[in-house]
Amino acid sequence: MSRIAILGARGRMGAAFARQWAQQHDVTALARPELDLSDLAALERLVKSLDYDILVNAAASTNVDRCETERDEATTVNATAVGLLARLAAERDARLIHISTDYVFDGEKDTPYVESDEARPLGHYGQTKLDGERLALAASPRHVVARVSWVFGPDKPSFVDMIVDRALKNPRVEAIADKISSPTSAEDSAEWLAAFFDPATPGGLYHACNSGPCTWQEYGQHALDCALQTGAPIQARTVEPIPLASMSAFVAPRPRQTALHTGKLTSVLGRPPRSWQDAVADFIQRKFR
Ligand SMILES: NC(=O)C1=CN([C@@H]2O[C@H](COP(=O)(O)OP(=O)(O)OC[C@H]3O[C@@H](n4cnc5c(N)ncnc54)[C@H](OP(=O)(O)O)[C@@H]3O)[C@@H](O)[C@H]2O)C=CC1
Numbered sequence: 001m002s003r004i005a006i007l008g009a010r011g012r013m014g015a016a017f018a019r020q021w022a023q024q025h026d027v028t029a030l031a032r033p034e035l036d037l038s039d040l041a042a043l044e045r046l047v048k049s050l051d052y053d054i055l056v057n058a059a060a061s062t063n064v065d066r067c068e069t070e071r072d073e074a075t076t077v078n079a080t081a082v083g084l085l086a087r088l089a090a091e092r093d094a095r096l097i098h099i100s101t102d103y104v105f106d107g108e109k110d111t112p113y114v115e116s117d118e119a120r121p122l123g124h125y126g127q128t129k130l131d132g133e134r135l136a137l138a139a140s141p142r143h144v145v146a147r148v149s150w151v152f153g154p155d156k157p158s159f160v161d162m163i164v165d166r167a168l169k170n171p172r173v174e175a176i177a178d179k180i181s182s183p184t185s186a187e188d189s190a191e192w193l194a195a196f197f198d199p200a201t202p203g204g205l206y207h208a209c210n211s212g213p214c215t216w217q218e219y220g221q222h223a224l225d226c227a228l229q230t231g232a233p234i235q236a237r238t239v240e241p242i243p244l245a246s247m248s249a250f251v252a253p254r255p256r257q258t259a260l261h262t263g264k265l266t267s268v269l270g271r272p273p274r275s276w277q278d279a280v281a282d283f284i285q286r287k288f289r
C-alpha cells in the first residue's frame with residue numbers, strides 16, 4: 001500500500017485516479033478549494049504538511065484558448081507550481097507523477113511522436129506544460145512525467161460526450177477530420193500509472209495514451225457507432241468531416257498530428273495499452289447502461 005496525494009482530484013483524470021487508487025492505497029485527494037496552485041506560498045505550506053510516498057499532479061490550467069490570454073496564471077499553474085511540487089517531493093525522497101500533454105509538439109511529424117522527439121509547442125498552454133515537464137524532470141531522476149492526449153472518462157464531459165450528446169439531439173453532427181492524435185481513457189491511465197508506485201520502475205518521460213492514432217472525426221464516429229449498438233436514440237449516424245481551419249472560435253493554434261507512440265510505457269507494463277477503439281467502446285457502453 002502506497003501513501004498517495006493527488007492534486008486536481010476533481011478533474012477528468014484526477015477524479016479517476018482518486019476513485020481507482022483509493023481501493024488499494026492510502027489516498028489524500030485535494031481539489032482546488034483545498035489547494036490553489038496559483039498561490040505558491042500556500043501550496044508549499046500545504047504540501048509540506050502532507051504525508052505521502054507518491055505525489056500526483058493532475059491539476060492544470062487546461063483551457064487551451066484561455067491560456068493565451070491569461071498567460072501569467074497559466075505560467076504559474078502549469079510551470080512554476082510544478083517546479084515547486086517537484087522540489088518538495090524530491091526533498092522528502094518521494095516520487096512526483098506529473099501529467100503533461102501532446103500539445104508540447106508542433107504536429108509537423110507524420111508518424112507518432114516518441115519521447116525523444118524534440119518538443120516545439122505552438123501555443124502558450126503547450127509552452128507552459130513543456131516548462132513544467134522540464135522543471136519536474138530536473139528535480140529528481142525518480143520523477144515521472146506522463147504525456148496524455150484527448151482525455152475522456154466518466155467524471156467530466158469531454159469531446160466524446162459532446163459529440164454523442166449533439167447526435168442525440170440533432171440529425172447532423174460534424175468534427176475535425178484533419179487533426180490526428182491518440183485518445184486517452186482516464187480510467188486506463190490510472191491503471192498504467194499505478195506501475196510507477198513501485199520505486200523500481202524507472203522515472204522519466206513517458207507517453208501514456210491508448211494504442212493507435214485517429215482523427216477527431218474518426219474518434220467521434222466510433223463513439224456514435226458504439227452508442228447506436230447500445231440502442232441509444234442517436235439521430236445523426238454519420239460524423240461529417242470539417243477542417244481544423246473552420247474552427248474560427250479557436251484562439252490558440254492547434255498541432256495537426258500529435259499521436260503518441262507508447263513503446264516505452266509498453267516495456268514498463270509488459271503489454272501495450274489497449275486500443276482507443278476498445279477503450280471508447282467500454283466507456284460508451286457504461287455511459288448508456
Ligand atoms: N483533457 C485533455 O484532453 C488533456 C489533458 N491533459 C493534461 O491532463 C491533466 C489533467 O487534465 P484533465 O483532468 O483532462 O483536465 P480538467 O480540467 O478536468 O482537470 C484539471 C483540474 O485542475 C484544476 N485546477 C485548475 N487550476 C487550478 C489551480 N489554480 N489550483 C488548483 N487546481 C486547479 C481544475 O479545477 P477546477 O475544476 O476548479 O477548474 C481541474 O479540476 C492536465 O495536466 C492536462 O494538461 C493533457 C492532454 C489532453
Ligand SMILES: Cc1cn([C@H]2C[C@H](O)[C@@H](COP(=O)(O)OP(=O)(O)O[C@H]3O[C@@H](C)C(=O)[C@@H](O)[C@H]3O)O2)c(=O)[nH]c1=O
Nearest residue numbers: 062064101102103148149150151159174175176216254
Ligand atoms: C474537436 C472539436 C472540438 N470542438 C469544440 C469542443 C470544445 O469546446 C473546443 C475545444 O475542444 P477540445 O477541448 O476537445 O480541444 P483542445 O482544446 O484542443 O483540447 C486539448 O485539451 C488540452 C487540455 C490538451 O492537452 C490537448 O491534448 C487537447 O486534448 O472545441 C468542436 O466543436 N468540434 C470539434 O470537432
